Amino acid sequence: MSKDRSTALMTEKSLFCLSAEFVIISINSCMKTMKDYYLNVNRRVERVKSVVNKPLTLTEKILYSHLYDKENVREYRRGVDYVTFRPDRVAMQDATAQMAMLQFMIAGKKTSAVPTSVHCDHLIEARLGACPDLKSAKIDNREVYDFLQSACDKYGIVFWKPGAGIIHQVVLENYAFPGGMMIGTDSHTPNAGGMGMIAIGAGGADAVDVMTGMEWELKMPRIIGVKLTGQLSGWTSPKDVVLQLAGILTTKGATNAVLEYWGEGTTTISATGKATICNMGAEVGATASVFPYDREMYLYLKATGRGDTADRTERVKMHLRADDEVLKNPQKYYDRMVEIDLSALTPYVNGPFTPDAATPVAELAEKVRQKGYPDKVEVGLIGSCTNSSYQDLDRVASLARQVRDKELTIEAELIVNPGSATIAQTESVETLQNAGAVIMANACGPCIGQWKRMTDDDMRPNTIVHSFNRNFAKRADGNPNTHAFVASPEITMALAIAGSLSFNPLTDKLKNKKGEWVMLDPPNGRKFPPEGFARSDKGFVLPTGKTQKVIIAPDSQRLQALRTFEPADEKDFSDMPLLIKVKGKCTTDHISMAGAWLRFRGHLENISDNLLMGAVNVFNGKTNSIKNQFDNTYNAVSAVAKSYKSKGVSSVVVAEDNYGEGSSREHAAMEPRFLRVNVILAKSFARIHETNLKKQGILALTFIDPDDYDRIREDDKISILNLAELAPQIPLKVGLTHTDGSKECFDTAHTYNSVQIEWLKAGSALNYNARHKS
Secondary structure, three states: OOHHHHHHHHHHHHOEEEOOOOEEEOOOOOOOOHHHHHHHHHHHHHHHHHHHOOOOOHHHHHHHOOEOOOOOOOOOOOOOOEEEEOOOEEEEEHHHHHHHHHHHHOOOOOOOOOOEEEEOOOOOOEOOOHHHHHHHHHHHOHHHHHHHHHHHHHHOOEEEOOOOEOHHHHHHHHOOOOOOEEEEOOOOHHHHHHHOOEEEEOOHHHHHHHHOOOOEEEEOOEEEEEEEEOOOOOOOOHHHHHHHHHHHHOOOOOEOEEEEEEOHHHHHOOHHHHHHHHHHHHHHOEOEEEOOOOHHHHHHHHHOOOHHHHHHHHHOHHHOOOOHHHHHOHHHHOOEEEEEEOOOOOOEEEOOOOOOOEEEHHHHHHHHHHHOOOOEEEEEEEEOOOOOOHHHHHHHHHHHHHHHHOOOOOOOEEEEEOOEHHHHOOHHHHHHHHOOOEEOOOOOHHHHOOEOOOOOOOOOOEEEEEOOOOOOOOOOOOOOOEEEEEOOHHHHHHHHHHOEOOOOOOOOOEEOOOOOEEOOOOOOOOOOOOOOOOOOOOOEEOOOOOOOOOOOOOOOOOEOOOOOOOOOOHHHHOOEEEEEEEEOOOEHHHHOOOHHHHHHOEOHHHHHHHOOOOOEEOOOOOEOOEEOOOOOOEEOHHHHHHHHHHOOOOEEEEEOOOEOEOOOOOHHHHHHHHOOEEEEEEOOEOHHHHHHHHHOOOEEEEEOOHHHHHHOOOOOEEEEOOHHHOOOOOOEEEEEEOOOOOEEEEEEEOOOOHHHHHHHHHOOHHHHHHHHHO
């Protein structure tokens, strides 16, 4: 075993406190022990203060203490300056880990430079229940699981087998620590902000940067201060905080910003409740969300077997919150302020089709009548990485006990996905099962489209309610006419019991089996199991370093070794045909669908067949039907792109606002790159997706005048007229040649810095880094 690998494994092993039943995991900063991190945090924060000469927000304390170059500290302008960081660890889920590991394999490194883990939670289909579904997943996905486990073993990465739990819940229980910094190849990585950590969703190429020891680049985010006052009570839950916030900020209102929570109300919310709020910050575009360290985090660390970490955290807690001067004059130090009174907050139900369509539950019945939404709730789904903690399920279980005691019935189908193996073993899950719920595997399942829904008509308009984070059309079950509403687990359960979207559990009564009208009492639940979390090392695999070669079958339809992208010539940006002009919302689900396509996440060529198949073509109002300019026929987006590629022709995608909203999946950037899309021109981009496009060597441009979007015609040839002048903050001219011979041009903006321009010239960030290091 090499010295590097031995050091990496010994460092990881040194973080484990062995007990008779379980290996308790904590994590450190950049391959140092947790003790070293907390010993150094005082010096790091004080040095930053001496340089910037001002009080610091919590976000600034964490980010500045994780600068890649800690010796050359200076003040960075929020929303302007790009900064390089050295995160403490990387976390990946099995769908995105495939492409990340394939990229890491061509980076030429012997082991990951930082502690890294892979969690198998995305590929398990929810169909019959936990046991049969897990058994099927292990058979159907064996090739992928074997690849990931062998790659983890070779490169010193911890592997969590299918069934061990959902990535963000497992990270919260085992790895997250106050003051730390992590990136993850899943957009809901910010979940760890519930433990006072700056955790950021990113693409696989970003993960590779960190795993290879390279600088990880991020534009210094703006900071939105969210002040919480009062205390939650009754039916209101932490989920309602972020559901209301989504209505205030919209799906792009926190783009390139961190949501930093503060105020006395924060101390009244459990650590897992804080995690729920941080998790769904991704739905408003936030880079990350973070809570200040408090007693609730201390108790959670203790409850999950990390007492040593809890005690060390206590000694430096003054550095794990914003400075007093910031909290006294928040308008001076935050870029925007939002205040929410928890005592006045009411439960919300958001949707359908977008997570920012926020409606108080008391107003929902009227909205159902006005909009004509299907009122019957057919399925209630509880769980996902957002709401599958013990406290979540225990509060729902209290409602299940009322169904029994008050002789009610649950009118809708009820499906539950526990967050981890530790939670799945609690009596709350047993209570739900006894009430008739189908307990699915400790995995994502329906939340990401891995739901084999049994229905009489998969195109029929219908309503479901879930405690997930996203409700884009077709996301859960593939039916574009499923009206999916996002709510807390408690409200989801109440609406499932009633079987009606118009039911308000705060005021309405239900008729029981005796014909009596009864009300549901507000839910209640404990933060931790009274008997403690049942620990088991089942599903957890430490790397041995014995694997010498990661084998990918040459005829595999699920895995394909990567080839580096070739850089484009300047001429490749001239007279490019329009591939598609997208109308309206275009999320990563529209660009690269999940669901059944998850099986191809490790095979770039195969998964590219789904390119933009969910996007609406503005010229005909159809999905996956665009014009091929060479033969004037209409075909699937990928088919037309392949046709252009076969002729050596590059193409352009034009889109509207917040293009690439949603998941961190870099496949949405790699697929167009693979099919020779050289330019994405949009009104605006979601943060993660814009970075992914840059990393893969695609030119991402935005309209300076949004009305220029209307100039582009179906048969246009598009050119970048001054590409040779590409430089930071210098607009690029886009030229249009119409079929009638007329021409137009307009200026577009970009956010490329000097290094990112070199990525573009090299063909990708991976190409640039390989050459730069050599």
